[in-house]
Amino acid sequence: MSDIEIYQKLFGNIEKVIQGQSSAIRKLLAAFFSDGHVLLEDVPGTGKTTLAKALAKSIDVEFQRIQFTPDLLPTDILGVSIFNQRDQDFEFHPGPIFSNILLADEINRASPRTQSALLEAMGERQVSIERNNYQLDDLFFVIATQNPVEYHGTYPLPEAQMDRFAMRFSLGYVSQDEEVSILEKQNNQHPLESLEPCISKEDVIKIKQQVTNVNVSDEIKHYMVMLIRATRETEGILNGASPRASLSMMKAAQALALFDDMDYVSPDHVQEIAIPVISHRLMMNSQSRFSGNSSDQIIEEILSKTPVPV
Numbered sequence: 001m002s003d004i005e006i007y008q009k010l011f012g013n014i015e016k017v018i019q020g021q022s023s024a025i026r027k028l029l030a031a032f033f034s035d036g037h038v039l040l041e042d043v044p045g046t047g048k049t050t051l052a053k054a055l056a057k058s059i060d061v062e063f064q065r066i067q068f069t070p071d072l073l074p075t076d077i078l079g080v081s082i083f084n085q086r087d088q089d090f091e092f093h094p095g096p097i098f099s100n101i102l103l104a105d106e107i108n109r110a111s112p113r114t115q116s117a118l119l120e121a122m123g124e125r126q127v128s129i130e131r132n133n134y135q136l137d138d139l140f141f142v143i144a145t146q147n148p149v150e151y152h153g154t155y156p157l158p159e160a161q162m163d164r165f166a167m168r169f170s171l172g173y174v175s176q177d178e179e180v181s182i183l184e185k186q187n188n189q190h191p192l193e194s195l196e197p198c199i200s201k202e203d204v205i206k207i208k209q210q211v212t213n214v215n216v217s218d219e220i221k222h223y224m225v226m227l228i229r230a231t232r233e234t235e236g237i238l239n240g241a242s243p244r245a246s247l248s249m250m251k252a253a254q255a256l257a258l259f260d261d262m263d264y265v266s267p268d269h270v271q272e273i274a275i276p277v278i279s280h281r282l283m284m285n286s287q288s289r290f291s292g293n294s295s296d297q298i299i300e301e302i303l304s305k306t307p308v309p310v
Contacts, residue, residue, distance in 0.1 A: 016054075021047065033255045034252050035208065057195045057196070061101060062100045074113060077097050104145070106146060107144040121140070123164055163245075213263075214255075236288030250265075284298075
């Protein structure tokens with residue numbers, strides 16, 4: 001199969017389960033194939049967990065889910081060493097983080113100490129446990145979910161952890177017709193139960209390699225950096241986006257170009273993922289928040305003012 005055929009096959013397989021969310025699926029796959037991680041932030045019942053499961057079931061790789069709760073410990077994620085009486089030595093038992101696709105469900109319900117257990121893994125694809133370093137698989141991908149409405153008993157993610165996510169986006173509600181179609185499809189059983197893998201791990205690696213070969217012109221690079229730097233100079237923002245945001249934007253834009261069967265990144269690709277890549281990295285001051293401004297609105301304003309390369 002060609003690169004575009006692999007992508008279309010995976011996209012179509014996920015869409016069997018998640019209807020009316022083509023934009024969200026496209027963003028998720030852009031992050032997945034560009035070595036990023038995703039934070040899905042939306043109200044309950046919109047399909048965040050189902051989307052993560054659909055991706056995992058569509059690829060023949062190892063999937064683990066962690067339900068984050070206030071009493072969850074770092075060892076519940078990373079693993080623990082247990083004394084083996086037969087060998088008279090400690091034996092390490094890997095935790096669920098040693099997988100390919102990891103679903104961190106309701107991540108903001110765990111304590112900051114437990115949340116930070118993911119930091120090193122997400123940033124460096126390795127974990128340090130009891131003075132030993134353990135490498136994670138090259139195909140390590142975190143999909144975290146959180147509810148932005150209910151704050152009781154939650155711990156907001158620190159800025160350092162938010163910056164580890166390549167993208168943050170929501171799914172939102174589908175149209176009336178699509179919601180009726182969902183009811184019809186789940187009349188007997190959930191479509192997720194019959195979903196089968198449609199691509200292999202080798203296919204994923206092939207796409208990832210091809211993403212890095214997509215050309216990014218100097219003009220596009222300057223355009224992306226101008227957008228990122230503008231967030232550091234805009235009134236109402238305490239901390240703008242970091243250079244890591246520039247890297248995430250470039251890699252995700254390369255993936256989108258590949259999905260469109262193009263060998264170069266266009267300004268449209270940059271604009272498509274600007275808000276998902278940048279918005280969660282901005283720290284707004286109190287005056288800007290109380291005025292009702294949102295980070296999405298600020299980014300839209302920056303996009304409208306920044307000259308687009310032709």
